Amino acid sequence: MGRSPCCSKEGLNRGAWTALEDKILTAYIKAHGEGLKRCGKSCRLRWLNYLRPDIKRGNISHDEEELIIRLHNLLGNRWSLIAGRLPGRTDNEIKNYWNTTLGKRAKAQASSPTSTETPPSKSRHKKLTTEPQVTKPSNSPQATETKIQVIRTKATRCSSKVLIPLQPPPIQDIDPSEHQDFQPYLTNHEEINNNASVQSHHGTESLDALYSHGQDFLNFEINDQLRASNEDSEENDINKNPSLDPVQPLAFDEAMFKDWTTNPCLDDNAAMDLDSLAFLLEPDEWP
DNA sequence: AATAAAGCCAACCGCATTCGC
């Protein structure tokens, strides 16, 4: 657990602030005000769980569901690790999905082992829109007390509620060319709106992401994590799951990865989904 | 139509870890 340095990312400045940086920050605050009355923690969460342009919104596909189940068997409640293997999904989303759907299903199956796949509760399939919605304020006390329009970031069904078209954030008064550092934020809105086209039914974009993650995906740090926890605690996941050998490296090396990515059967036309990679998570298949 | 119950999910909270001074 713990954090990596917040400024460890390439290209980010660390250490003492320079006069120029101070000037830029001051100019920005002067131009746009102090803005949000939010703590950094809250802002971070909002960014990570919702605003990030690469967030994939929409139903958890069957492939992703299987992946979550397998990873959870492997890692337990290490949501961030699990989320790291599901491009575009957040730890919070996966955690929620597990708590509301998969966990209950697992529990139900455990209590009645003979039953096969149980539908997720009443199967109120979430029907996510691809963009945040601004709903008419409800008649709740909170809503009537304030005239602030609340952006309903929740995935909600279109009901009788009136949906007001989302107004873009007031970014037009920011000249992107003058604020390169804020570029991600300035382009964010557009990217979120484009997420609809990013959605795919069968996880092909996940595959693309896997490609882009490349070896990082194949040699991901599960073993390191498990090894670390093995050192830290006697009650560790390995002990709980004797099928795992924390010291045993994953059966992927550079050559294999190269082989895999150059394999002609994996060309653009190959119809693939995460099922084809399921064996990667099958402990029995591990050497 | 009204109300209760269940489901869902964004955000909050507290703890552990790491950084920078």
Add this chain to the structure above:
DNA sequence: TGCGAATGCGGTTGGCTTTAT
């Protein structure tokens, strides 16, 4: 080396929506 601040993470909660009665 110690300490305060920042950050990452998992657990939990609050409030809204949907479904059932």
